[in-house]
Amino acid sequence: MLKSKLTLAVVAALALGCTSAYADDLGMQSTVSTQQDASSAKAQATQTKKAKKLQTVVVTGSLIPQSEIETSTPVTTITAEDIKANGFATVAEALQQSSFATGSVQGSQFTNSFTPTAQTLSMFGLPVGFVKYLIDGRPMGNFPGLYNGSDTFNSLNGIPTDLVDHIDILPGGQSSIYGSDAIAGVVNIVLKKHVDAPAVDLRYGWDSDGGGADRRVSFADSFHKGRFNSLVGVQFESQQPIWRRDRSLTRQFNQDGTGPQTASRDYLVLGYFSHYLFLDPNNCSGLTGQWYGTERKQYRKGSGYYCGSMYTPGYGTLTTGKKEVNFYTHSTFDVNDNLQLYGDLLYTYEEQKYTNGASTTWWGSSVAAAAAGGGYFWDPRMNDFMLLQHAFSPEEVGGYKSIMSKETENAYMLTLGGRGTFGQSNWDYDASFTHSDDHLLDRDFQRFTTPMETYFANHVMGPMLGTYYGYPVYEPNYAGLYNPVSNSDFRKFTGYTDTRSKTWDNLVRVQFTNDALFTLPGGDAGVALVAEAGNEGWDITPDPRLLEKVDWNGTMVPYVWGTSATPGAGHRTRYATTAEMRLPVFSQLTFDISGRYDSYGVQNQRISHKTYNIGVEYRPFSSLLLRARYGTAFKAPTLSDEFQRPSAYYNSVPDYLNCARLGYDPSNITSCPSPYNSVQYKGETYGNPALQPITAKVWTYGVVWSPTPKLSFNVDYLHFGISNEVNQVSADQLSLNEYQCEAGILDSNSATCARAFEYITRGPGKTANGVALLGNITNITTLKFNVANEEVNAIDAGVKYLQDLGSAGRLMFNLSYSDLLKHTYQDYPTDPTIDLLRHPGWSTDFRSKVNASLTWSRDKWSATLYANRYGSTPNYKASVDDSYAKTGDGTLAPWIIYNASVKYNVLKNLSLSFMVNNLFNKMPPKDGSYPGTTGTPYNIFNYNVYGRAMYLEANYKFSK
Numbered sequence: 001m002l003k004s005k006l007t008l009a010v011v012a013a014l015a016l017g018c019t020s021a022y023a024d025d026l027g028m029q030s031t032v033s034t035q036q037d038a039s040s041a042k043a044q045a046t047q048t049k050k051a052k053k054l055q056t057v058v059v060t061g062s063l064i065p066q067s068e069i070e071t072s073t074p075v076t077t078i079t080a081e082d083i084k085a086n087g088f089a090t091v092a093e094a095l096q097q098s099s100f101a102t103g104s105v106q107g108s109q110f111t112n113s114f115t116p117t118a119q120t121l122s123m124f125g126l127p128v129g130f131v132k133y134l135i136d137g138r139p140m141g142n143f144p145g146l147y148n149g150s151d152t153f154n155s156l157n158g159i160p161t162d163l164v165d166h167i168d169i170l171p172g173g174q175s176s177i178y179g180s181d182a183i184a185g186v187v188n189i190v191l192k193k194h195v196d197a198p199a200v201d202l203r204y205g206w207d208s209d210g211g212g213a214d215r216r217v218s219f220a221d222s223f224h225k226g227r228f229n230s231l232v233g234v235q236f237e238s239q240q241p242i243w244r245r246d247r248s249l250t251r252q253f254n255q256d257g258t259g260p261q262t263a264s265r266d267y268l269v270l271g272y273f274s275h276y277l278f279l280d281p282n283n284c285s286g287l288t289g290q291w292y293g294t295e296r297k298q299y300r301k302g303s304g305y306y307c308g309s310m311y312t313p314g315y316g317t318l319t320t321g322k323k324e325v326n327f328y329t330h331s332t333f334d335v336n337d338n339l340q341l342y343g344d345l346l347y348t349y350e351e352q353k354y355t356n357g358a359s360t361t362w363w364g365s366s367v368a369a370a371a372a373g374g375g376y377f378w379d380p381r382m383n384d385f386m387l388l389q390h391a392f393s394p395e396e397v398g399g400y401k402s403i404m405s406k407e408t409e410n411a412y413m414l415t416l417g418g419r420g421t422f423g424q425s426n427w428d429y430d431a432s433f434t435h436s437d438d439h440l441l442d443r444d445f446q447r448f449t450t451p452m453e454t455y456f457a458n459h460v461m462g463p464m465l466g467t468y469y470g471y472p473v474y475e476p477n478y479a480g481l482y483n484p485v486s487n488s489d490f491r492k493f494t495g496y497t498d499t500r501s502k503t504w505d506n507l508v509r510v511q512f513t514n515d516a517l518f519t520l521p522g523g524d525a526g527v528a529l530v531a532e533a534g535n536e537g538w539d540i541t542p543d544p545r546l547l548e549k550v551d552w553n554g555t556m557v558p559y560v561w562g563t564s565a566t567p568g569a570g571h572r573t574r575y576a577t578t579a580e581m582r583l584p585v586f587s588q589l590t591f592d593i594s595g596r597y598d599s600y601g602v603q604n605q606r607i608s609h610k611t612y613n614i615g616v617e618y619r620p621f622s623s624l625l626l627r628a629r630y631g632t633a634f635k636a637p638t639l640s641d642e643f644q645r646p647s648a649y650y651n652s653v654p655d656y657l658n659c660a661r662l663g664y665d666p667s668n669i670t671s672c673p674s675p676y677n678s679v680q681y682k683g684e685t686y687g688n689p690a691l692q693p694i695t696a697k698v699w700t701y702g703v704v705w706s707p708t709p710k711l712s713f714n715v716d717y718l719h720f721g722i723s724n725e726v727n728q729v730s731a732d733q734l735s736l737n738e739y740q741c742e743a744g745i746l747d748s749n750s751a752t753c754a755r756a757f758e759y760i761t762r763g764p765g766k767t768a769n770g771v772a773l774l775g776n777i778t779n780i781t782t783l784k785f786n787v788a789n790e791e792v793n794a795i796d797a798g799v800k801y802l803q804d805l806g807s808a809g810r811l812m813f814n815l816s817y818s819d820l821l822k823h824t825y826q827d828y829p830t831d832p833t834i835d836l837l838r839h840p841g842w843s844t845d846f847r848s849k850v851n852a853s854l855t856w857s858r859d860k861w862s863a864t865l866y867a868n869r870y871g872s873t874p875n876y877k878a879s880v881d882d883s884y885a886k887t888g889d890g891t892l893a894p895w896i897i898y899n900a901s902v903k904y905n906v907l908k909n910l911s912l913s914f915m916v917n918n919l920f921n922k923m924p925p926k927d928g929s930y931p932g933t934t935g936t937p938y939n940i941f942n943y944n945v946y947g948r949a950m951y952l953e954a955n956y957k958f959s960k
Helices: 002-022 028-055 080-085 091-096 449-461 487-492 639-643 656-661 666-671 731-743 751-759 876-881
Strands: 076-079 131-135 164-171 185-191 199-207 214-225 228-239 267-271 296-300 304-308 321-336 339-354 362-364 377-379 384-391 405-421 427-447 494-520 523-541 549-552 555-558 568-583 589-602 605-621 624-635 647-653 679-685 694-708 711-728 760-762 766-768 771-773 777-781 784-804 810-826 848-858 861-870 895-905 910-917 949-957
Touching: 076 080, 080 091, 080 164, 080 848, 080 861, 080 895, 091 164, 449 487, 449 549, 487 494, 523 639, 568 639, 647 731, 656 666, 656 731, 656 771, 731 751, 731 760, 731 777, 751 760, 751 777
Parallel strands: 131 185, 679 777
Antiparallel strands: 076 164, 164 185, 199 214, 199 949, 214 228, 228 321, 267 304, 267 384, 296 304, 321 339, 339 405, 362 384, 377 384, 405 427, 427 494, 494 523, 523 568, 549 555, 568 589, 589 605, 605 624, 624 694, 647 679, 694 711, 711 784, 760 777, 766 771, 784 810, 810 848, 848 861, 861 895, 895 910, 910 949
C-alpha cells in the first residue's frame, strides 16, 4: 500500500508539472509549488527504496535480494564465532564435521595417495567433485593434483580461518544457479569485508599425546578515506606433523587382531615352493641396532622365519607438517551514488611435508626379475623360484624426517568489478572479472632403479646367469641381504623428483537484478539475469624421469623404482546464461523459478546442458514454512577426464572367452585352470574429450517451524537421481563382453562388441588339450565413459533454541542431523544395481551423523560444549567379505567425540580463549577383525587417531 501511495504521488506530481507548463495563466506561484511537491515526492520515494534495500539481503542459493532468510532452499550457516566456539581449527575441519559430510574421503593419513596434502569432503556419500565450492559467491579454482590419481576436485586448504565471516552450506542440486558441480550441494565461504578496529589474534596448540604443535598469528584492519574503503588481513600458521609413533594404536603392528601381532618382513627370502627361507648365518644378531633396537628374528605362522620389527608402522606421518601464509584484501571505491568499484585478492603460500615410512621405502628382487611374470627368479642351487625383500630402517635412511616428501602450493584468486544502480530505477547491476591460479610443486622422495639395482647386484644378487623357462637365473649371496645399507650408500641411489602441476580459471560475469520488477498480491516480484563467459586450464607435468624407462638385464623397467605418474594437460572455453524469478503470488505462497544454459568448447566441439529449478514456499501462518524444490543438476566432465594422457597400470582379469572354450562359463569361472582364471595384463587409460555431462534429477521437500521466536525446527527430505557418471570401462566387463559376443549372447556387430574387440589385445593363438584358444590377454585399454548411475535419498534436520537465564546469562542450543535412507550405485549399464548401505565391500560411509552444541554466555564469559556422533560403519571383515552374514562380519559402534571451549573478555579490547578438541581423547571404535599384520587397525578414510588437541588463543583489538 505504501508503494501504491508513493507511486500515485509521483504520477500526480508529474502530471501537475506537465499541466503547469501549458497553463501559464495559473501563475508562477502554482508552478513553484508543484515543483516543490514533485521534489518532495521524489525524495520520499528514494528514501523508501533505500529503506527497503536495507531490509533485504543476498542469500546463498538465490541471486535476488530478499528479506526472508528461510527459503525453499535449506541453508546451514556456520559463523566465525561458531568455528572458534566449537573448536574447529580450520575451515576444512568445520565442514568435515558437519552432519552432511557422511562419506569416506582420503586425507593426510593416506600418505600413499596422490593428494595427501589436500582436504575435502563427501556430501551424503556422493563423490567429492559433486560439491560446488564458492568464495564470496565466486567459484573456487580447482586443486592441481588429482584425487585418487584421476579426479579433479577442490581442496579446502588455503582458506584463512581467522578471516572467514561465515560459511553457508546448501544441500541438494543447485546447478540452475551455480552451474556445473552443484549436484550434492554448494558451500559458500564468505570472507570478512570490514572489522571495527585493528585486531591481532595469537594461537598456540598442542596434542596431549605428542606431535601436532600448532602456532598461528593473524592480523586484520579496515581503512577508510573519503570514498575509499579497504580491509587487509594476513594469517601465518606453522604446524608440526603427527607421526604414527606418537599414537599407541599406530606405533606398532596390531596387538588385538584376528591373528597374532606380526612383524614387518624387513629382511626376507621367499621361495615359491619352500616359502620363507631363513638364510642369515648370524641369526639376525647383526641387525639388532636397526629400527631403534627393535629388529629381531621373527616367525610368521605357516610361513617361516625372517628378520623384522614390530615398530616399523610408526615411521610414517598421520598429519603433514605445514607452513602457510595467507594474504587477503577487500577494497571498494564509491565513484558516485550509482557506481561502486571493488576488488578482492586472496593469496596463499603453503608448504607441507609427509612420508609413508617403510611402506614405500624398500627394495625387492622384482625389478631384477622383471622379465618374468610375478617377479620371481630361478636359483638352481635352491631348485626354486625366489624373491628377496629388504625394507630400509631409520638408521639406513638417516631418519625418516630427513627424507620427507614436500609439496609447495602458490595460489591466488583475484576479482575486479563494479556494481551499482541504473539511475533511480530498481535495476541493479554487477560486472566482474575473476582470475584464479594455483601452482603445485611436488618434490617426492624416490628410489632410482639403475643405481639401486646396481648396489644390490654388487652386494646380493650377483650377475644374471641366463634364463630358465623365461625366468632370469641368479645365484645370490643370501648372507649379503642381511647386512644393513650404509646411509652414504642409501643416498647414492635415492633422491627427489619434481612434478609441477597447475590450474587456472578466468570468468567474466555480468548480473542484472530487479527485486521489485512488478507487484503481486504477496509483494514485489524479483528477477535476476546473469551472463558468464570464461576459460579454464589444467596441466600436470611429471618429472621426465617418472615417465622414462631404462634397460636392466635386457628388460625395460621404470627409471624411478616403484613409482608412476599421471600426465595431462588441456583447456576449454565456456559460457552460461542464468535467469531467476521470485514470485510472491500471495502473502502465504511464493515461487522461485530458475533456469540456466551452460556450454563448453572442447577440441572444436561444444558440450552443452540446460538445468532448471522450481521452488515453492508456503507459509500458512507466520511460524510455519512448508517448502519444496524440484529441478535438474549436472557436472561437466573434468579437465582430467577429458585430457589425461596415457597412464599405465597392471592388474588381473578372468579370460572369460578362453575359459568358455575350455568348458567353464562365467558362472564357474573360479574352476577355470590357471592362468585363464586370472590373467595379468597391462592396462592403459587416458582422457576422453567426447565425454558428456553427468546429469541429475534432484528434489527436496521439508518444513521449518518456529513455535516461538526462540525455538525453531527444520526437516527436509532430499533425493538425488544421478545418471551418466564418468567411470573407466571395466576390464572385467570388456573380457566378459568379448565372450558374450563370440557366444552370440550379444550382437557381434554391436558397438559393445566392437569396443571389446578393440580394447583387448592378445598374443599369438595356441592349442591346449586339443582346444583352439586365443592368445593370452596382454593389454586392455580402459577409457573413461559415461556409464555409471547413482541414487541417494536422505533426511536433513535441525533444531535451534535460545533460552534467557536472566542474571545467569543465556543458553543457545543447535543440533544438525543427517541420515542416508537409500544409496545405490550401478557401475556399468549391464551390471546389477548395488545397494551401498547393505554392501560393505562397496561402501564404508557413515549412514547417519548428528552434531550438537550448547553455548552459555554471561557478561565477559562464554563456554561451549560441542558433540559429534558418527553413526555405525562396517567392520574390516565385513568390508573384505562384502557381507554381514559371515562369521566375524559386523558393524562398529557409533563414534562420539566432544569439543569444548571457554572464552573470557579480560578487557574491552582483549579476550582469551581455551579450546579442546576431542575432549575425552576418544580413539576410533575398536575393530577386532583387523589382522595382526596391519599398522593402522581402523578405517583411515572414516576415523583418525589424532586424539585430544588443546589451543590457547588471545585476541586484541587496538583502539581506533
